[in-house]
Amino acid sequence: MPGNLQTDPVLNWDKCDTVLLDMDGTILDLSFDNYFWRELVPRCLARRHGHGHERARDELFALYAGKQGTLDWYCLDYWTEALELDLRALKAASSQRIRWLPGAREFLHALAGSGRRLVLVTNAHGETLQIKRGVAGLDRFFERCVSSHEFGHAKEHAEFWPQLHSHLDFDPAATLFVDDSLPVLAAAATFGIAHVVGVRRPDTRQPPAALDGHTTVHGIGELQAGLAAKD
Ligand SMILES: [Mg+2]
Numbered sequence: 001m002p003g004n005l006q007t008d009p010v011l012n013w014d015k016c017d018t019v020l021l022d023m024d025g026t027i028l029d030l031s032f033d034n035y036f037w038r039e040l041v042p043r044c045l046a047r048r049h050g051h052g053h054e055r056a057r058d059e060l061f062a063l064y065a066g067k068q069g070t071l072d073w074y075c076l077d078y079w080t081e082a083l084e085l086d087l088r089a090l091k092a093a094s095s096q097r098i099r100w101l102p103g104a105r106e107f108l109h110a111l112a113g114s115g116r117r118l119v120l121v122t123n124a125h126g127e128t129l130q131i132k133r134g135v136a137g138l139d140r141f142f143e144r145c146v147s148s149h150e151f152g153h154a155k156e157h158a159e160f161w162p163q164l165h166s167h168l169d170f171d172p173a174a175t176l177f178v179d180d181s182l183p184v185l186a187a188a189a190t191f192g193i194a195h196v197v198g199v200r201r202p203d204t205r206q207p208p209a210a211l212d213g214h215t216t217v218h219g220i221g222e223l224q225a226g227l228a229a230k231d
Contacts, residue, residue, distance in 0.1 A: 009226030010217055011176065011195050017230060018170040019111060020193075022155075023122040023145075025180035025202025026220060027104040028132060032097045034203055037064070040094060044085055069156050069183060071149060076125040091131060098135045101204065103221020108141040115230040119168060120145040121177075123154050123184075156183040161191035178220060185214050197223065 024033050038057075046056035063082065067073040080087045111118055120142045122129060129147050132138065138145060146164065153160040165172070176195040177188045180202035189196045198211035201218050208218060217223060 016176040018117045018175040020177045022179035029099040030203035074123040
């Protein structure tokens with residue numbers, strides 16, 4: 001963990017009055033999304049086309065790669081049409097697999113109790129957000145939940161951040177943003193969010209990732225150190 005001393009708080013909470021949090025891979029286990037898109041959808045396509053699982057997966061992953069970093073990549077409508085699969089029904093049917101990341105719910109309880117403004121900022125499609133919001137009970141913690149689909153640009157893109165800023169009206173110098181995606185962290189830092197933190201273990205079934213160039217934590221619960229009520 002270069003640069004971070006585990007015994008010291010990762011950030012100075014006195015300087016943060018607004019907290020913007022990503023959803024998938026930051027507070028909810030990305031294992032659900034990886035299962036859904038990388039296991040379940042290829043299996044459904046293999047069955048539909050009478051192909052082997054491997055062939056269906058390779059073809060699908062090539063389609064995913066062509067859309068990475070764009071809103072389409074996150075868009076249920078786009079993939080429902082492109083794959084001719086009822087992804088909404090599939091997602092609802094597998095929603096029992098949606099899980100909190102370790103320590104995330106406890107952190108949100110502490111954060112909500114500290115008097116800071118708390119907003120969820122996700123690239124997830126509005127309908128996916130609705131399902132997860134309900135399953136995890138996210139409305140208990142967040143003032144509001146924003147999907148980048150509302151703005152027409154994914155969080156990876158420079159155009160997203162000024163739009164979010166005028167929509168929410170926050171002070172970037174007193175804002176913490178946490179996400180598990182390197183391009184998203186970079187875009188937030190470039191916009192001027194003062195406290196940008198990366199999550200290195202977004203999927204509990206996968207080994208941790210490296211997020212070079214940013215302050216990082218293994219899991220979001222590590223940020224709870226030093227968190228006290230706001231003055
Ligand atoms: Mg994420």
